[in-house]
Amino acid sequence: MKETALTGEPDGARAGKTRGEPQPDHVVATPGHDSPFRFERQRNELRFRVLRLALRTWITPQYVRLRLEGMDLAGFDSRGADDHIRLFFPSTEIGPSEVDGFRNSPSRDITPLSWDAEEGWLDVELTIHPGAGVASPWAADAPIGSLVGQGGPRGSKVMIGRPEAWFLAGDETAVPAIRRFLADAGADATGMVLVETEDAQHEIPLAAPKGVTVEYVHRDGVAAGLALSARLDRITAAERLAGTVIGFVAAESSVVGPARALLLDRWALRAEAVTARGYWKRGVARYDEAH
Numbered sequence: 001m002k003e004t005a006l007t008g009e010p011d012g013a014r015a016g017k018t019r020g021e022p023q024p025d026h027v028v029a030t031p032g033h034d035s036p037f038r039f040e041r042q043r044n045e046l047r048f049r050v051l052r053l054a055l056r057t058w059i060t061p062q063y064v065r066l067r068l069e070g071m072d073l074a075g076f077d078s079r080g081a082d083d084h085i086r087l088f089f090p091s092t093e094i095g096p097s098e099v100d101g102f103r104n105s106p107s108r109d110i111t112p113l114s115w116d117a118e119e120g121w122l123d124v125e126l127t128i129h130p131g132a133g134v135a136s137p138w139a140a141d142a143p144i145g146s147l148v149g150q151g152g153p154r155g156s157k158v159m160i161g162r163p164e165a166w167f168l169a170g171d172e173t174a175v176p177a178i179r180r181f182l183a184d185a186g187a188d189a190t191g192m193v194l195v196e197t198e199d200a201q202h203e204i205p206l207a208a209p210k211g212v213t214v215e216y217v218h219r220d221g222v223a224a225g226l227a228l229s230a231r232l233d234r235i236t237a238a239e240r241l242a243g244t245v246i247g248f249v250a251a252e253s254s255v256v257g258p259a260r261a262l263l264l265d266r267w268a269l270r271a272e273a274v275t276a277r278g279y280w281k282r283g284v285a286r287y288d289e290a291h
């Protein structure tokens, strides 16, 4: 079985056999100024797929990797590190040909972590949170062999070139995107990663280049987002990473303000280089549908 640098294995291969340079006719350019990197928006062909849960691997007591399989994955690709797909979770058992049944089922946004479209597998990682919902209980308990619908990614924000430094932060929901950014960064990359987890027991191992520090910020029982926000608030202008920096922060939605204050105000990164996004909101189900 093939694994990739994304999940900490030594082979160093990149996600997705079908990755490559973006096709020019799919791309809308974002101005790059004099930066060594820029983003291009790529629209993807939309296909709906039905996949089978093949493997569940617990990484921490509340964080799980799922392998989804299906020859339907032929042609699947995702060229942006923070791309998302939609997974559709039927509440009753339905057959693989009942595509409308899957399409009408509750769905949630999830990051495609790694895949091999030719071999027909796609790995995702989910946090098992206490808020019930549909994605989290399915990730924890669905019997191996269960079917799930999959759509997207509808579009990708493709990085062209490389930043001089990486600032990546988030909670468990952002770990798959952070893994993908780190896999793209290259062995000589420098930067800083902050990951909010409940406590030391729930820290999710990350494979990072030597020049990138990885720091875990613990909630220790306080509400999600507060510990990471406080850590972001403590980072001063003087601590700005040198050079042209990419900033990516995704977590509970209250983190967005502190992330923007750091990256746009104190560090004065250009807006195109910064993503600060709520991946979920405390007390709100299906938050991803509206944002």
Ligand SMILES: Cc1cc2nc3c(=O)[nH]c(=O)nc-3n(C[C@H](O)[C@H](O)[C@H](O)COP(=O)(O)OP(=O)(O)OC[C@H]3O[C@@H](n4cnc5c(N)ncnc54)[C@H](O)[C@@H]3O)c2cc1C
Binding pocket: 082, 083, 084, 108, 109, 110, 111, 112, 124, 125, 126, 127, 129, 130, 131, 132, 133, 134, 135, 136, 137, 172, 173, 174, 176, 177, 224, 278, 279, 280, 281, 282, 283, 284, 285, 286, 287, 288
């Ligand atoms: C672009 C994007 C990419 C994402 N990628 C991933 C990913 O790869 N892996 C992943 O695990 N999540 C990811 N998420 C977040 C995920 O979509 C949400 O956490 C989603 O709400 C989970 O759906 P659910 O059915 O489990 O809970 P919902 O039915 O949406 O919510 C039920 C309750 O649980 C709470 N809740 C939701 N998420 C969390 C959480 N993480 N911690 C604590 N309480 C929560 C809600 O506030 C609500 O009260 C991503 C979101 C976006 C926007």
